[in-house]
Amino acid sequence: MGFGFGIIGCGMIAKFHARAIADIRGAKLVACFDSFPAAADRLAAETGCRAYHKLDDMLANPDVDVVTIGTPSGAHMEPAVAAARAGKNVIVEKPLEITLSRCDKIIEVCRQNKVKLSAIFPSRFHDSSQEIRRALDEGRFGRLTMGDAYVKWFRPQTYYDGGAWRGTWKLDGGGALMNQAIHSVDLLAWFMGPAVEIRAQTGLIAHERIAVEDTAVATIRYANGALGVIEASTAAYPGYLKRIEIHGSAGSAVMEEEDLVKWDFAKRGRRDASVHEKMQSRKSTGGGASDPAAIGHHGHTLQFRDVLDAITKDRDPAVDGAEGRRSVEIILAIYKAAETGRSVELPLASDPTLKARKLDKTAKGK
Numbered sequence: 001m002g003f004g005f006g007i008i009g010c011g012m013i014a015k016f017h018a019r020a021i022a023d024i025r026g027a028k029l030v031a032c033f034d035s036f037p038a039a040a041d042r043l044a045a046e047t048g049c050r051a052y053h054k055l056d057d058m059l060a061n062p063d064v065d066v067v068t069i070g071t072p073s074g075a076h077m078e079p080a081v082a083a084a085r086a087g088k089n090v091i092v093e094k095p096l097e098i099t100l101s102r103c104d105k106i107i108e109v110c111r112q113n114k115v116k117l118s119a120i121f122p123s124r125f126h127d128s129s130q131e132i133r134r135a136l137d138e139g140r141f142g143r144l145t146m147g148d149a150y151v152k153w154f155r156p157q158t159y160y161d162g163g164a165w166r167g168t169w170k171l172d173g174g175g176a177l178m179n180q181a182i183h184s185v186d187l188l189a190w191f192m193g194p195a196v197e198i199r200a201q202t203g204l205i206a207h208e209r210i211a212v213e214d215t216a217v218a219t220i221r222y223a224n225g226a227l228g229v230i231e232a233s234t235a236a237y238p239g240y241l242k243r244i245e246i247h248g249s250a251g252s253a254v255m256e257e258e259d260l261v262k263w264d265f266a267k268r269g270r271r272d273a274s275v276h277e278k279m280q281s282r283k284s285t286g287g288g289a290s291d292p293a294a295i296g297h298h299g300h301t302l303q304f305r306d307v308l309d310a311i312t313k314d315r316d317p318a319v320d321g322a323e324g325r326r327s328v329e330i331i332l333a334i335y336k337a338a339e340t341g342r343s344v345e346l347p348l349a350s351d352p353t354l355k356a357r358k359l360d361k362t363a364k365g366k
């Protein structure tokens, strides 16, 4: 069975979507749309697909079975909802959206229209993440004690100045956490299970003309009793590989970008030898530590394949809407905890009101 893809939002990440689609046998990029027509024309010229200048026209194309959405983060909902209503399966870039109510709208409309929805978190599909998930399922960590994420990245001021939507609450939905560290927040939530309490501090320390945080620290208490920290920054020159640490009473694993760098368990496991062997040959992709475009597309390829398999077998994609919403909720709780100086309990009953959102107007000079 062949699948036609359409891309909505033809900027930086769309190129990675196009490469991922090209890598999948039986998948073809047939259409693209951008609210800036020249961007769609450019991607179409590069890939050989058809550029559309009206979203409805693209969605009326019966050859489009799946759309991928790479518009700015706070502009994911409208095209996702339109695509679902047109009967297309929907793959949405991270974050699924920037508020819970906007996430919920996407989830609900996809459910009503019986189309598959997946939120893009390519790191989940990397071997190292799958290896940790398997060890967790086998109970190899014993009692989980700590789950930490360190995302000390760097973005120059030109990164924020170069895109009107970057660093705004309205369209970026936050800074180092909502845009950059969300991949790690998602992995932590997947590995450690639900978070129940957050304390946090955030700051805009080394960048100008943005409204959101460039540095954040948070502590987490998980439902299983374990504790953890999240440290995120886009102001840690030159930018280091992101790290996830999972510790328990019977084992520890540390992942640096896509590579496992620690894999120590009290009891030997049948996969340990192959994991240790893999640890000798690091992939060492930059993972966007200092350059957003220095990422690979193989995680996207694996995730797109999962979605196609989910469509074929009529099952939920591995990262469905509810999974995509989890990291957004944790990050919003961090923002609330930082703003109030109080601990915030999860799950959140609704979107927290954030006074910080008002800062957009002054930051970008509007």
Ligand SMILES: NC(=O)c1ccc[n+]([C@@H]2O[C@H](COP(=O)([O-])OP(=O)(O)OC[C@H]3O[C@@H](n4cnc5c(N)ncnc54)[C@H](O)[C@@H]3O)[C@@H](O)[C@H]2O)c1
Residues within 6 Å of the ligand: 008, 009, 010, 011, 012, 013, 014, 033, 034, 035, 036, 039, 069, 070, 071, 072, 073, 074, 075, 079, 093, 094, 095, 120, 122, 163, 179, 292, 295
């Ligand atoms: N998974 C990853 O590793 C990864 C990496 C980078 C970006 N992203 C995500 O991808 C999304 C886009 O980021 P980017 O860096 O490609 O941004 P970008 O600014 O390079 O591209 C966004 C594109 O969307 C278009 N656009 C804006 N509003 C639109 C609308 N309503 N309808 C159609 N097109 C519209 C713009 O004209 C632009 O071409 C963001 O949500 C970001 O968080 C994910």
